[in-house]
Amino acid sequence: MAGHSKFKNIMYRKGAQDKKRSALFSKLSREITVAAKMGLPDPDANARLRAAVIAARAQSMPKDNIQRAIDKATGNDAENYEEIRYEGFGPGGVALIVEALSDNRNRTATNVRTAFSKNGGNLGASGSVSHGFERLGLIEYPASAGDADKVLEAAIEGGADDVESDEDGHRIWTSIDSLHEVARALEPMLGEAEGAKLAWKPSTEVEVRGGDAEQLMKLIDTLEEDDDVQTVWGNYDVPEEELEKLA
Known part of the structure; x- marks a missing residue:
């Protein structure tokens, strides 16, 4: 198990969506509703719903909003x-996986395809890039949870499989099946996590600089601004100095 390896967050700029609170709350609500509808409307008895609620709390989503989203799953x-x-490719040959929750498949497909084509990328067939990623459970904690050794x-x-810690926080990796069991075991020791979810971890990363980095960030921003898109994962590594230029 690695304890101190530096890890570039494979989700682009965690704070990017924080600036769009209403849009972020809408996406969180949608995930809560879907999770509650797929299982019991009780976070303690529904692992996916519990993860969605944890993510919502981490973004300071009001309790009333969370409950409303749960209730919506059982309404007429x-x-x-x-x-x-x-799945597709962005500037610089970067592989991207876009996860969406949609009530209109044609609309979402058109929007995602347009985002790729207008920002130097191209949408691929199912399976065209996911073979370069591993599907794992990811539990995230802020740096304030403790030092890397703790x-x-x-x-x-x-019972986690791997840990990656840096100045931005801690990412704890598990198998898909043990995600929620490990998340529960960590709470007494580290407190409630910022997030517990299924993630796509790339087997290798592609360094992106200059114009490719700028266009890649525009592509990801465009995708994340779409109401139907929940998460964008990629195998890119944009150096800190490049991100600072784009900030």
Whole structure:
């Protein structure tokens, strides 16, 4: 188990969506509603719903909003959302996986395809890039949860597979099946996580600079601004100095 390896967050600029609170709350609400509809409307009895609620709390989403999203799943007017995954390539040969929750597959597909084509990328077929990623469970903690040694010790005791710590925080990796079991085991030692979810971890990363980096960030921003898009994962590594130029 690695304890101190530096890790570039494979989700682009965690704070990017923080600036768009209403849009972010809408996406979080949609995930909560879908999770509640797929299982019991009780976070303690529904692992996916629990993860969605944890993510919402981490973004300071009001309790009333969270409960409203859960209640919506059992109402007569509950919308039917379909989980869709798109795969493609961005500037610099970067591989991207886009996860969406949509009530209109044609609309979402058109929007995602347009985002790729207008920003130096191209949408690929299903499976065209996901073979270069591993599907894992990811539990995220802020740096304030403790130093790398404390988090590593807790992760080992909790049954995690790997830990990556840097100045931005801690990322604890697990198998898909043990994600929620490990998340529960970590709470008494580290407190409630910022997030617990399924993630796509790239096997290798592609360094992107200059014009390619700028266009890649525009592509990801465009995708994330779409109401149907929940998450964008990629195998890119944009050096800190490049991100500072683009900030």
